[in-house]
Amino acid sequence: MKSYLLRRILLFIPALLIISLLVFGLGQIMPGDPVERLAGQVEDFTGAEQHHRQLEQYRQTRNQLGLNLPVFYFSVLPAAVSPGLREIPLERDRKRLRLLMLEKGHAEKIIAFHRISSEFSLATAKSQGADCPGSTELNVLLRQLENTSHTKDLSRLRELLSEMHISEDCDLRLEFDQLLNSVNGLLEVEKERGLLRPVFYWNGTQNRYHQWISSVFSGDWGRSMRDGQEVGKKIIPALKYTLVLSVWSILLTFLIGIPAGMYLAVTEKKFTKRLIRNFLYALYAMPLFWMATLAIIFFTTNEYGSWTNIFPSSTQIMIQTTTGHWLSFTTLGYLLLPVLCMALSGAAFVARQMEESALREKYKAYLSMSSLKGNSSLRTIFKHWLPNALFPLITLSAAVLPSLISGSVVIEVIFNIPGMGRLLWDSIFAQDWNTLMAILLLGGFLTMLGQLLADIFYKKADPRVKYD
Numbered sequence: 001m002k003s004y005l006l007r008r009i010l011l012f013i014p015a016l017l018i019i020s021l022l023v024f025g026l027g028q029i030m031p032g033d034p035v036e037r038l039a040g041q042v043e044d045f046t047g048a049e050q051h052h053r054q055l056e057q058y059r060q061t062r063n064q065l066g067l068n069l070p071v072f073y074f075s076v077l078p079a080a081v082s083p084g085l086r087e088i089p090l091e092r093d094r095k096r097l098r099l100l101m102l103e104k105g106h107a108e109k110i111i112a113f114h115r116i117s118s119e120f121s122l123a124t125a126k127s128q129g130a131d132c133p134g135s136t137e138l139n140v141l142l143r144q145l146e147n148t149s150h151t152k153d154l155s156r157l158r159e160l161l162s163e164m165h166i167s168e169d170c171d172l173r174l175e176f177d178q179l180l181n182s183v184n185g186l187l188e189v190e191k192e193r194g195l196l197r198p199v200f201y202w203n204g205t206q207n208r209y210h211q212w213i214s215s216v217f218s219g220d221w222g223r224s225m226r227d228g229q230e231v232g233k234k235i236i237p238a239l240k241y242t243l244v245l246s247v248w249s250i251l252l253t254f255l256i257g258i259p260a261g262m263y264l265a266v267t268e269k270k271f272t273k274r275l276i277r278n279f280l281y282a283l284y285a286m287p288l289f290w291m292a293t294l295a296i297i298f299f300t301t302n303e304y305g306s307w308t309n310i311f312p313s314s315t316q317i318m319i320q321t322t323t324g325h326w327l328s329f330t331t332l333g334y335l336l337l338p339v340l341c342m343a344l345s346g347a348a349f350v351a352r353q354m355e356e357s358a359l360r361e362k363y364k365a366y367l368s369m370s371s372l373k374g375n376s377s378l379r380t381i382f383k384h385w386l387p388n389a390l391f392p393l394i395t396l397s398a399a400v401l402p403s404l405i406s407g408s409v410v411i412e413v414i415f416n417i418p419g420m421g422r423l424l425w426d427s428i429f430a431q432d433w434n435t436l437m438a439i440l441l442l443g444g445f446l447t448m449l450g451q452l453l454a455d456i457f458y459k460k461a462d463p464r465v466k467y468d
Contacts, residue, residue, distance in 0.1 A: 078196050
């Protein structure tokens with residue numbers, strides 16, 4: 001057993017690696033721009049000078065989040081595309097420059113062209129000379145610069161530059177000459193060969209995944225993309241309420257489900273058995289969100305009489321869980337109705353599983369032998385029948401551990417409980433992927449831990465179990 005547990009624990013390492021890669025990869029492909037939510041949108045029609053101030057703030061925020069780094073330890077890019085492309089802040093600029101690189105090659109010249117174009121755009125905001133081009137001509141030119149993604153766009157850009165009159169006294173003269181030379185240089189060079197040939201780049205530890213996983217192991221989950229708070233400081237308060245909600249609901253689930261299932265297997269009263277079984281079927285078939293909604297309507301309002309208004313409303317629960325202590329008796333009283341909803345829904349499933357497991361054991365020889373030895377019915381049930389019938393439920397209990405962290409999204413949203421389920425829900429809709437990744441990673445770890453504990457419980461419940 002010890003060697004088996006050691007092997008299982010060692011297998012946690014590659015399993016956690018795979019989980020972390022999946023969670024991290026999921027976070028990279030999620031929609032939305034986290035930099036834009038933290039630094040604000042870079043407007044195109046606010047004036048060149050203000051546009052560049054916004055762009056600089058955007059670039060600094062992006063670098064602080066590490067989004068200017070490569071994604072992984074290595075990357076494979078077409079020969080035409082330069083790794084330096086990731087240093088360009090805006091995604092739309094990276095996309096159009098990538099297209100130009102794939103068509104023309106000469107990646108370094110194209111990046112230099114983009115830098116010169118940015119300097120020219122900034123200089124137009126300061127040009128006040130009488131001999132400088134008018135605002136209409138400059139706006140047409142700037143729009144062409146923003147849309148240059150193919151060789152034909154470069155040709156059109158050169159035509160516009162050639163038609164513009166720039167005197168020596170104009171403030172734009174230096175930037176204009178640099179831009180024209182850069183465009184001419186790109187148009188005059190020949191297309192490179194082997195543009196799509198894959199090139200392997202080793203990025204070392206300076207990559208997003210390494211920084212993220214290193215921070216996770218050091219206890220730093222990053223910052224929320226929603227409000228900039230530390231993810232750990234958002235998870236800990238939510239985790240407290242979820243633990244209270246989940247622990248009590250799980251205890252009630254098994255305290256109700258196991259006796260009910262065992263009674264159905266033992267009793268010979270057909271009418272009672274049919275009545276209880278149909279009630280359990282109804283509870284199991286009823287969606288949790290519908291049960292919670294009915295509970296709120298019937299038991300937290302005066303809609304059907306004041307005598308049914310015996311539990312706090314969802315608004316009262318929200319106020320209490322926000323302002324009260326999470327482990328006080330008052331808070332526990334406010335959480336009674338959501339706990340009952342979760343427990344009744346889960347108890348119906350546990351009771352059905354318990355009944356089926358007990359019926360499989362009902363006619364086995366060891367129960368008959370116990371009766372022949374003179375043991376009472378209660379002793380036979382509790383000492384022999386129940387322990388063996390509980391054995392298959394150990395697998396079910398292994399799935400309980402992740403729910404202690406992930407919580408119940410449905411219950412926490414409907415009852416306004418600020419737990420992990422509610423945090424997960426809000427993170428998805430707010431596109432707060434850092435918080436979501438932390439919750440998913442915790443859930444994956446606890447799933448593996450739950451399976452390990454199930455193996456230990458199997459061995460404790462039945463010493464005959466052997467692990468090779």
